[in-house]
Amino acid sequence: MTTLSTTPTFDRMLSPLTVQGLTLPNRVVLAPMGTEMGLPDGRSTPREAAYYGARARGGTGLVITGINFVQSDLEPIAPGLARADSDEYTKGLADIAAAIHAGGGKAGLQLTPGLGRNNQYYDAMGMEPVSSSDNPYFFDPSRACRPLETDEIALIVQRTGEAARRAYEAGFDVIDLHGHTGYLVDQFMSAVWNRRTDRYGGSAENRARFAVECIQSIKENAPGVVVSFRISVDHLFEGGRTWEETKTLVQSLEAGGLDMILCDNGSYEAMDYVFPPYYLGDNCMASAARQVKEAVSIPVGACGNITPESGEQILARDEADLIVIGRGLIADPDIVVKLKDGRPGDIRPCIRCNQLCTGNAFFGKAIGCAVNPEVGYEAERIISPTDEPKTIAVIGAGPAGLEFARVAGLRGHRVHVYDRADRVGGVLLPAATPEFKRELFRMISWWERQLAAIENVTIHLGHEINAGDRELDGADVIVAATGSHPFVPASVAGSDHGVDVLAFHEGAPVGRRVIVCGGGLSGADAALELAQNGHEVTVVEMAEEIARDMLMLNRTSLLRELAAHNVTILTSTTVTTIHPHGVTVAGPEGTAELEADTVITAFGLTSATELGQALGTVLTVGDCVSPRKVGDAVNDAYELALTV
Structure with missing residues (x-):
């Protein structure tokens, strides 16, 4: 009997959802991610509007922008970062909302009351680091932040409401409050950073008070607009907030008037979870949404390396109400249209490399994409027919x-x-x-x-x-x-005894004990693959650290995984000779012989x-x-x- 293959359906992801009177056409949400496409003064641009509009045209139900700062009274706003702290920004914001609506989506604007201890621009702008309490400044832990006074907190709440009014006037349907990753709101909510003794500290209800006041200020200034909140359920570092603490907080947020909540994990101390690289696998934070959904009655969004297939399964298990996709919608803005058309195989996959999206944004450059060169050029890069076919x-x-x-x-x-x-x-x-x-x-x-x-x-x-x-x-x-x-330095003798890293990936046999010569990306990834498969692995790298050209957050995941799989790493060590049964190396302590069953060479490539x-x-x-x-x-x- 022949079994006919069928195209999977995505009925749950494509079904509408009504939140406080606002009907989203489907359950797919563009995760808030900064684009760095604005002007130096923080105004948005037609280029940015085209980027968001393309995701709406591709069928995304709710398109949420990256963060927009609501105040510079107490924190610096670096050049190029998006702003909503003055009426001069309303026009650009309205252009973004209009582009999203023209594409058929609902428009969301993310507002941030501040970054607190995680703002790296205080010194450049001549300002003093502030936080919920006298916390160590993230970029210089020897310095303590100044705790915000209650009147300053009230001013930030006021500024949040004023920015919400601008979002309302610009035509946004949803306002998302930036409350995750250890930024200012998160610093107030978390016991690890909040040691206050006034009404903003102590109990979970008090620690949630600043966030609740911001939510209520948004509602007062933007009547009828749905208020969302992005939260880190687990900070994933020792002493950071865990689910036990978060549970009471999300219930306080709901009691304070919150309409919708988007859930992830991570913090600056576990930055790789904020933009999870390929090492973290599928659905790496879906458990956060599942936990929150059991504790609240408002709609819950799941984040973290979610594919359409796994998103449909999450909804089917009732572990979330919304599927929040960031880099996947950068790679392919037409995910929803392709699902509707029964063409999931045509969805261009995100390879989770972080190279040109997060990697660019970290250095103040407009985001791009490793697999979609049209990102950031939606109104310019159009594949049009040639007049002279060749x-x-x-x-x-x-x-x-x-x-x-x-x-x-x-x-x-x-x-x-x-x-x-x-x-x-x-x-x-x-x-x-x-x-x-x-x-x-x-x-x-x-x-x-x-x-x-x-x-x-x-x-x-x-x-x-x-x-x-x-x-x-x-x-x-x-x-x-x-x-x-493949490149092998002329100074390495006996290289014919080694197995090239590509040959290993193509199936060349390897023994139990493996030495990987070269700690660049290909060598480090090969080492991790071998260790995960039960091999005893040593990486030898001549530089002071391995994978040094890697994006920091990717490298964080890689090093953690290598350590978890007991990979030995020898840096500042040069391979001089490859033998049938190991290598000779020259390191800080002199020359040594290392034994192995297989030696893999990963010195690099030449054109x-x-x-x-x-x-x-x-x-x-x-x-x-x-x-x-x-x-x-x-x-x-x-x-x-x-x-x-």
């Missing part, structure tokens, strides 16, 4: 070659992609073997599906191209996307330039130009394809 040969079916072929094919060019492997993906394919990197497999499958639907793109696998091959004779344009080669040089006049893209991250290759390929 025949294009693309050599290499890695990320750069695939993205170039997709964009060039959509523009109407006749594209032939050649690769000597038997499957597309290039270096991404072996890199995706760890369970924690399975989203990379989904990305490869996405490219396969998109290219298969473009009639004028043909993939030739198992087909190696050399200079002078006749397949290139009819090409108007040749694109070399030939990738890179594969040979074919491009032999062919002469060709376009080059990806690692064959310079070995970099996936996002760099994808974005470069997209831009190059628009120029042909």
